Amino acid sequence: QVQLVESGGGLVQAGGSLRLSCAASGRTFSSYTMGWFRQAPGKGRAFVAAIRWSGGSTYYADSVKGRFTISRDNAKNTVYLQMNSLKPEDTAVYYCAAANTIVVLTSDQKYDYWGQGTQVTVSS
Numbered sequence: 062q063v064q065l066v067e068s069g070g071g072l073v074q075a076g077g078s079l080r081l082s083c084a085a086s087g088r089t090f091s092s093y094t095m096g097w098f099r100q101a102p103g104k105g106r107a108f109v110a111a112i113r114w115s116g117g118s119t120y121y122a123d124s125v126k127g128r129f130t131i132s133r134d135n136a137k138n139t140v141y142l143q144m145n146s147l148k149p150e151d152t153a154v155y156y157c158a159a160a161n162t163i164v165v166l167t168s169d170q171k172y173d174y175w176g177q178g179t180q181v182t183v184s185s
Contacts, residue, residue: 063087063174065157070179073147077183081142083157083176090114094160095140097131098169099153099181106156108167110142120165125151147183154178 069081083095096111110121110131119131130143140157158172166172 063159065159065174065176067155067157067176067179070155070181072182072184075147075149075183075185077147078143078145079147079181081144081155081157081179081181083140083142085138085140085157085159090138090159092161092163094162094165095131095133096158096160096166096169096172097140097142098156098158099151100156100178101150101153104153106169107153108169109155111165111167112140113163113165115163118165120167122167144181147181149183149185152181152183154180 064086066084093114097109098106099109100106112119112131128146133140156178157176159174160166160172
C-alpha cells in the first residue's frame with residue numbers, strides 16, 4: 062500500500078522560507094512522477110511543482126517559478142519542496158501526490174496517491 066506523508070509546514074513571515082518533505086513508501090517509485098499541489102481556503106487544488114523520480118525533470122507553476130524548488134532523495138524515498146521568498150498568497154494546505162507515469166503531470170486528476178496535507182501559513 063502506497064503511503065505519502067508530508068511534513069515541514071508551519072507559520073512563517075512573508076519573505077521567509079520553509080522546506081516541505083514527502084516520505085513515500087509502499088512500492089518502488091522509479092517510474093513515478095511526484096507532485097506538490099496546494100489548496101487555499103475557498104479554492105480548488107492547484108498544481109505547484111512536479112518531478113520525475115527517475116531523471117529528475119521538473120516543472121513549476123508560473124506563480125512559484127524562481128521561488129520554489131522541487132527535488133528528491135532516492136535513497137530516502139523522499140521528495141522535497143523548498144519554498145523561498147514566501148508570500149501571503151502562498152498560504153494553503155500543501156499536498157504531495159504520486160502518479161504512476163514518467164510524464165510530468167499538472168492535473169490533480171491524473172495522480173493516483175495523495176498525502177494528508179500540511180498547512181503552510183504566510184503572514185504579512
